[in-house]
Amino acid sequence: xxxxxxQLDPLENPKMREVIDNTISEFGDQNxxxxxxxxxxxxxVGFITKPMQAYVAEKLGVPVSKVHGVVSFYSFFTTEPxxxxxxxxxxxxxxxxxxxxxxxxxxxxxxAIEPGQTTPDGLITLxxxxxxxxxxxxxxxxxxxxNHGRVKPSQFGKVLTDIQKSEAAV
Amino acid sequence: MAYYRSTVLVSMDPxxxxxxxxxxxxxxxxxxxxxxxxxEVQVMDIPRIGDPETEGPDILVYPEGSHYIQLTTATVxxxxxxxxxxxxxxxxxxxxxxxxxxxxxREPKDKEIRVILENIGKIDPRNIEDYIAVDGYQALAKVLGxxxxxxxxxxxxxxxxxxxxxxxxxxxxKWKFARQSPDTPKYMVCNADEGDPGAFMNRKVLEGDPxxxxxxxxxxxxxxxxxxxxxYCRAEYPIAVSTLNTAIEQxxxxxxxxxxxxxxxxxxxxxxxxxxxxFVCGEExxxxxxxxxxxxxxxxRPPFPAxxxxxxxxxxINNVETYANVxxxxxxxxxxxxxxxxxKSKGTKTFALAGDLVHTGLIEVPFGTTLxxxxxxxxxxxxxxxxxxxVQTGGPMGGCLPEEFLDLPVDYETLGAAGxxxxxxxxxxxxxxxxxxxxxxxxMEFTQDESCGKCVPCRVGTRRLLEILERIxxxxxxxxxxxxxxxxxxxxxxxxxxxxGQGAPNPVISTMKHFMDEYEAHIYEKRCPAKVCRSLIxxxxxxxxxxxxxxxxxxxxxNAISGERKQTHVIDTELCIRCxxxxxxxxxxxxxxx
Ligand SMILES: Cc1cc2nc3c(=O)[nH]c(=O)nc-3n(C[C@H](O)[C@H](O)[C@H](O)COP(=O)(O)O)c2cc1C
Ligand code: SF4
Ligand code: SF4
Ligand code: SF4
Ligand code: FES
Numbered sequence: 049x050x051x052x053x054x055q056l057d058p059l060e061n062p063k064m065r066e067v068i069d070n071t072i073s074e075f076g077d078q079n080x081x082x083x084x085x086x087x088x089x090x091x092x093v094g095f096i097t098k099p100m101q102a103y104v105a106e107k108l109g110v111p112v113s114k115v116h117g118v119v120s121f122y123s124f125f126t127t128e129p130x131x132x133x134x135x136x137x138x139x140x141x142x143x144x145x146x147x148x149x150x151x152x153x154x155x156x157x158x159x160a161i162e163p164g165q166t167t168p169d170g171l172i173t174l175x176x177x178x179x180x181x182x183x184x185x186x187x188x189x190x191x192x193x194x195n196h197g198r199v200k201p202s203q204f205g206k207v208l209t210d211i212q213k214s215e216a217a218v
Numbered sequence: 219m220a221y222y223r224s225t226v227l228v229s230m231d232p233x234x235x236x237x238x239x240x241x242x243x244x245x246x247x248x249x250x251x252x253x254x255x256x257x258e259v260q261v262m263d264i265p266r267i268g269d270p271e272t273e274g275p276d277i278l279v280y281p282e283g284s285h286y287i288q289l290t291t292a293t294v295x296x297x298x299x300x301x302x303x304x305x306x307x308x309x310x311x312x313x314x315x316x317x318x319x320x321x322x323x324r325e326p327k328d329k330e331i332r333v334i335l336e337n338i339g340k341i342d343p344r345n346i347e348d349y350i351a352v353d354g355y356q357a358l359a360k361v362l363g364x365x366x367x368x369x370x371x372x373x374x375x376x377x378x379x380x381x382x383x384x385x386x387x388x389x390x391x392k393w394k395f396a397r398q399s400p401d402t403p404k405y406m407v408c409n410a411d412e413g414d415p416g417a418f419m420n421r422k423v424l425e426g427d428p429x430x431x432x433x434x435x436x437x438x439x440x441x442x443x444x445x446x447x448x449x450y451c452r453a454e455y456p457i458a459v460s461t462l463n464t465a466i467e468q469x470x471x472x473x474x475x476x477x478x479x480x481x482x483x484x485x486x487x488x489x490x491x492x493x494x495x496x497f498v499c500g501e502e503x504x505x506x507x508x509x510x511x512x513x514x515x516x517x518x519r520p521p522f523p524a525x526x527x528x529x530x531x532x533x534x535i536n537n538v539e540t541y542a543n544v545x546x547x548x549x550x551x552x553x554x555x556x557x558x559x560x561x562k563s564k565g566t567k568t569f570a571l572a573g574d575l576v577h578t579g580l581i582e583v584p585f586g587t588t589l590x591x592x593x594x595x596x597x598x599x600x601x602x603x604x605x606x607x608x609v610q611t612g613g614p615m616g617g618c619l620p621e622e623f624l625d626l627p628v629d630y631e632t633l634g635a636a637g638x639x640x641x642x643x644x645x646x647x648x649x650x651x652x653x654x655x656x657x658x659x660x661x662m663e664f665t666q667d668e669s670c671g672k673c674v675p676c677r678v679g680t681r682r683l684l685e686i687l688e689r690i691x692x693x694x695x696x697x698x699x700x701x702x703x704x705x706x707x708x709x710x711x712x713x714x715x716x717x718x719g720q721g722a723p724n725p726v727i728s729t730m731k732h733f734m735d736e737y738e739a740h741i742y743e744k745r746c747p748a749k750v751c752r753s754l755i756x757x758x759x760x761x762x763x764x765x766x767x768x769x770x771x772x773x774x775x776x777n778a779i780s781g782e783r784k785q786t787h788v789i790d791t792e793l794c795i796r797c798x799x800x801x802x803x804x805x806x807x808x809x810x811x812x
Contacts, residue, residue, distance in 0.1 A: 079510070079511075079529065080491070080509050080510045080511035081511060082511035082512075083491065083492075083494065083508060083509070083511045084491065084492075084511070086494070087453065087492050087494060090494075114512070117512075117513050118511070118512065118513055121496060121513040121514060121515075121670075122493075122494030122495050122496050122514070123494070123495035123496065124453050124493075124494035124495035125494055140415025140416055141415045141416040141572070141610070141613075141614075141644070141646050141660070141661075141664075142415065142416045142572035142573060142578075142646060143415075144660055145572075145573050145574070145646060145648060145652065146573075147798075147802070149797070150797050150798060150799050150802070153775045153795065153797040153799065154773075154775050154799065156775065157775035157776065177454070177495075178413075178415050178497065178664065178668075179413075179414070179415030179416060179417070179418075179454070180454050181412065181417075181418035181421045181454060181455060182322075182418065183415075183416050183417070183418055183570060183572040183578070183644075184321055184322050184418075184570070184571075184572060184578040184579040184580075185321065185322075186572060193456070200802070200803075201773060201775075201799045201802065201803070202769075202773050202799075202803050203271075206231075206232060206233065209232055
C-alpha cells in the first residue's frame with residue numbers, strides 16, 4: 049500500500065476497481081448478499097468509502113441508505129483506510145481484569161496516539177476490541193491477525209519494535 | 219555453495235541483545251573457527267527462539283533441534299566442544315522440553331466429563347475421516363436409515379437437552395414448533411456469534427471438531443424438515459470460519475451434505491455467514507436480520523423464528539454446543555445421556571474459566587457440579603495466594619456471586635435464583651484486588667456500547683447507568699445515586715425490547731446486592747477498598763524498599779517517576795495517571811497504593 053493512491057477513492061484505481069467488481073460479481077448473487085459483499089470488500093480493500101457504498105448499492109439494486117446503514121452498524125466496517133499494521137487491544141472481561149488498560153496507557157505513550165488513531169507515518173493504527181476468544185491468555189493484543197497473549201506493559205515495546213523491524217526488512 | 223553439516227541459529231531478539239547475544243555470537247564464531255569447524259557449521263541470525271526474558275540469549279542447533287539457553291561467552295565454548303566434537307548435548311544448558319499442552323484445553327481434571335470437548339486435539343479437524351473413525355456420522359446414518367422425524371424430536375425431548383446459548387430452552391420443543399409450522403421452505407441456523415467476552419467454548423468446538431456441529435445441524439434439519447442451513451460465525455473467528463468451510467466441503471464429497479444424503483432422499487446443505495463485530499447479533503432475531511444482509515437489530519417476538527424467521531420462513535436456531543450434543547445423544551443413547559447432570563438439566567456444560575485462577579481455560583462438567591468444585595478443584599483456586607472475591611457468570615447480562623454462593627450446583631435454575639445467569643459458559647473469577655463497582659462500570663460500558671439503539675430505555679438508560687457508575691468510581695458519587703441506580707435498572711428491564719436491554723442491569727443489580735459495602739465506601743468515604751479506582755488512590759515508593767533500579771521510571775507511561783540510579787525514586791503525584799505499571803514492574807515491592 050503506497051501513500052499516493054490512498055488519496056484517490058479505490059474506485060478510481062483500476063486495480064482496486066477490478067477487485068471491487070470481482071467481489072460484487074462473486075458474492076452479489078445470493079440471498080443476503082449485502083453483508084457478504086461488504087465483508088469481502090472490507091477484507092480485500094481494507095475499507096469501504098462512501099462512493100464505494102453507492103457503487104455497491106447500485107450494483108446490488110438496494111438503496112444507498114441501506115448500504116450506509118449496514119456499514120455504520122457493524123464495527124468491523126471502516127470507511128477510512130487504517131494504518132499498514134493494526135494493533136488491537138482486547139478489552140473484553142478477561143483482558144480487562146488482566147490489565148488491558150495498562151497496556152493501552154503504555155501504547156499511548158510509545159506511539160503518542162489514542163485508540164482509533166493512526167500514527168502520522170501511516171504505519172500503525174491502534175484499536176480496541178471486545179474479546180477475541182483467547183481469554184485464557186489475557187491480556188491479549190492482536191497485531192494484524194496474530195494474537196499475542198499475556199503481554200506485560202514492559203514487553204509491549206517489543207511488539208512495536210517487531211512491527212518496525214518487519215518493515216525495515218521489507 | 220558450501221555444504222554445512224549443522225546450522226546454529228542465534229536469537230537476535232532485542233531482549234537477548236540486551237543480555238549479550240552479540241558477544242555470545244562472536245564467541246561462538248571464534249570457537250568454531252578455533253576448532254576448524256567454520257566450513258561445517260553455519261551460524262545464522264533468527265528473530266527469536268525461546269522466551270527472551272527467561273531463556274535468552276539462546277541458540278538452536280540443527281539438524282538435532284537442540285535448544286541451548288541462558289548463554290554467556292563462557293558457556294558457549296564447552297557447548298561447542300561437547301556438541302560438535304563429542305556429539306553430545308550439554309544437558310545443563312539445554313532447555314527443558316517445552317510444555318506443548320494446549321493452554322486453552324488441558325488434560326481433564328477429576329471432576330470433569332468431556333463429551334463436547336472429547337475429540338478436540340485428538341482428531342484432525344480438517345480430515346473428515348478422523349471424525350468418522352471416532353464414530354462420527356453414525357448418528358446421522360441411524361437417523362436417516364431408521365428414524366422418523368417425529369422419533370428424532372421425541373428422542374431429543376426425552377434427553378431433556380436444553381439450549382446452550384444461554385436461555386436453556388428445551389431443544390426438542392423448539393424443533394417440534396419448527397416442524398409444526400406449515401410454511402415452507404424451512405431453515406436451520408447455528409448461532410456461532412459467541413459475543414460474551416470471556417467465552418470461547420464455541421470457537422474451540424468449531425476449530426477442533428466442526429463435524430460434530432454439522433452432523434447435529436443435519437439431524438435437526440431432518441427433524442424439522444429444513445433443506446438449507448446457515449452457520450452465523452463472528453468475524454473475530456477467521457480460523458473457525460475456514461475450518462468450517464473445509465469441513466462442509468469434505469462432508470459434501472462424502473455425500474453427508476447436499477442432495478440425497480446417504481441415499482435417503484433427504485437434501486440438506488450448509489453455508490457459513492460471517493458477522494461484522496456487533497454483539498447484539500447474537501440475539502436470535504438480530505442474527506437473522508444480519509444473515510438477510512441488514513442491520514442487526516432485534517425485533518419483537520412473537521412471532522418467534524420457528525414460525526417466521528429467515529426471510530419470513532420457519533427457522534430453527536440453536537447454539538453451536540446445542541447442536542454438538544445431538545449426535546452424541548442419538549449415538550450413545552438416552553440412558554447414557556440422562557445419567558449425567560442435575561434433575562432439570564441433563565448432560566454436560568462447557569465453561570471458559572478466566573480471571574485470577576491458577577488454571578484457566580476450557581472445562582466441561584456435568585450440570586450440578588458446584589461452583590466451588592469448578593473454581594478450586596478444576597481451576598486450582600485463586601492464584602498468587604490471594605483471596606477469592608466473586609465469580610461472574612453469564613457475560614454482560616449475567617451477575618457476580620460472592621463466596622457464600624460457591625456451593626450452589628450449577629444449572630439454569632440455581633444460577634438464575636441466585637441473581638446471575640447460566641449464559642453461554644463464560645466464567646470469570648475475581649480475586650480480592652477487584653473492585654466490584656468498577657466491574658459493574660466495565661460491563662455497563664460494554665452494554666451501552668453494544669446497545670443497538672433501537673429502543674430508548676436501553677439506549678439512554680444504559681448511558682445514564684454508566685454515567686452514574688463513572689461518577690461513583692471517580693469519587694463523586696452521592697447517596698441518592700443508589701436508589702437512582704435501582705430505579706433505572708427497573709425501568710430498563712421492563713421497557714427494553716430484547717435480551718440485551720433486559721439483561722444489561724444485571725451486573726449492577728447483582729453487585730449492589732452482594733457488594734453494597736463497596737458502593738458505600740466509594741460514595742461515603744471516597745475510598746476504593748480494592749484500590750482500583752484511579753481517582754481514589756495514589757501511588758508511592760517506599761524509600762526502605764527501593765533499590766533505585768530505575769525499572770519503574772523507564773516503564774512509566776507519563777514519566778512521572780524520577781530518581782538517580784541506585785537512589786530512591788519518587789513519584790510526582792501531579793503527573794501520575796495511576797496506571798499501576800510501576801507497581802507491576804517493581805521487583806522489590808517498593809511501590810504501594812494508598
Ligand atoms: C444480547 C444477546 C446476545 C446473545 N448472544 C448469543 C451468542 O453469542 N450465542 C448464542 O448461542 N446465543 C446468544 N444469545 C441467545 C440467542 O438469542 C438464542 O437464544 C440462542 O441462540 C438459541 O439457541 P439455544 O436454544 O441452542 O440456546 C444471545 C441473546 C441475547 C439477548
Ligand atoms: S434492548 Fe437494546 S439492544 Fe435490544 S433492541 Fe432495544 S436498544 Fe437494541
Ligand atoms: S522499580 Fe522499584 S526498586 Fe526499582 S526504582 Fe522503581 S521503585 Fe525503586
Ligand atoms: S502509576 Fe503509572 S503513571 Fe503513576 S507513577 Fe506509576 S507508572 Fe507512572
Ligand atoms: S476477553 Fe480478551 S480475549 Fe477474551
